Amino acid sequence: MLKSEYAIETSNLTKTFAGFTAVDNVSLQVERGTIHALIGPNGAGKSTMFNLITKFLEPTAGKILLNGEDVTAAKPAAIARKGAVRSFQISSVFPHLSLLDNIRVSLQQRMNNSFNFWTSDRRLDTLNEDARRILAEVGLDDSEDILATELPYGRKRLLELATTLALEPKVMLLDEPMAGMGTGDVKRVADIIRRVAKNRTVLMVEHNLNVVAELSDRISVLQAGAILAEGTYDEVSKNPDVRSAYMGEADA
Incomplete structure (x- = not known):
């Protein structure tokens, strides 16, 4: 049986909290062996997506697949045993x-x-x-x-x-790995991520757009819990909706 070409795949993934929709019908596909960045303004739902994929939160609706296997009902420890490991924003x-x-x-x-x-x-x-x-x-x-x-x-x-x-890990989920770092440390960590990603899949939340541009094979942009745009850095950075929703804020 052939494995899926996607290391991570979500289908119509949704999470609501007391009537507030933090993740809204997100279908995300992270191709195996790539570095995929998840970006967006504060409150866009990025960390909630990480918590859903690693099952620290239960989805309200939708499916989560790892290497083609439905893990929607799995516990966090089972997700880790299947090779998907998350690093947290706070050390x-x-x-x-x-x-x-x-x-x-x-x-x-x-x-x-x-x-x-x-x-x-x-x-x-x-x-x-x-x-x-x-x-x-x-x-x-x-x-x-x-x-x-x-x-x-x-x-x-x-x-x-x-x-x-x-x-x-076969799949690494990195939550803002460059947060709070100076320029020298950012370059050092970026170089290491690029090196260790050679035989792995990486899904990364990151606000530093220079790092996103340098490392990412593909980018998904979240706004208000939904996917606003996807593509390479060049493609999403030229998208007027993305520039309005995120790029301008990040460059300010």
């Missing part, structure tokens, strides 16, 4: 663990679906090679013994990306 690393230990937590979660804090150091040491390889992948291999709380903001976001990679 979610363990601040008082070292970088190496943060990665080992994710590696153990991948193997056992839970982390046992009483696991012996000897057993956890078997994870060190993989943990160091992942830290090297995001350029943090020189800091493995530093506590996460001691990292500057940009490198802390790199650590979060590393913990996501440790779960071996």
Whole structure:
């Protein structure tokens, strides 16, 4: 049986809260092996879409498919086991663990679906090679013994990306990975996302349009919970409705 060409697909996806429609009949298709950006003004429904796809929210109506499989009724843990892993807008690393230990937590979660804090150091040491390889992948291999709380903001976001990679995701959902970063950190993280996306599918919410233009194969623009336009960056940036709804606000 052939898998769908789409890693993520939603059909007429809708979410209402007490009469307010946050996501309105959205049919989204994210092609496997691409970087797909989801953009739009504040309140457009981007984070709600992420929460629906990863099942942190239940849809009011519609379907969600991962690699052609209907996962509308699945729980968040089941979505993660199927290879779709989300990083959050706010860093979610363990601040008082070292970088190496943060990665080992994710590696153990991948193997056992839970982390046992009483696991012996000897057993956890078997994870060190993989943990160091992942830290090297995001350029943090020189800091493995530093506590996460001691990292500057940009490198802390790199650590979060590393913990996501440790779960071996087939699909990565990145929620504003550049939020709060300076220019140097933005370039570093963009380069890493491009590199780690080579064998994965990435769905990314991002406000930095330079990053969106540089990284994205395809873009979906949300406004008031509905898809306003889709296409390449050149296509959507020339769309007068998009320029009115989003581009002007982002460039202000």
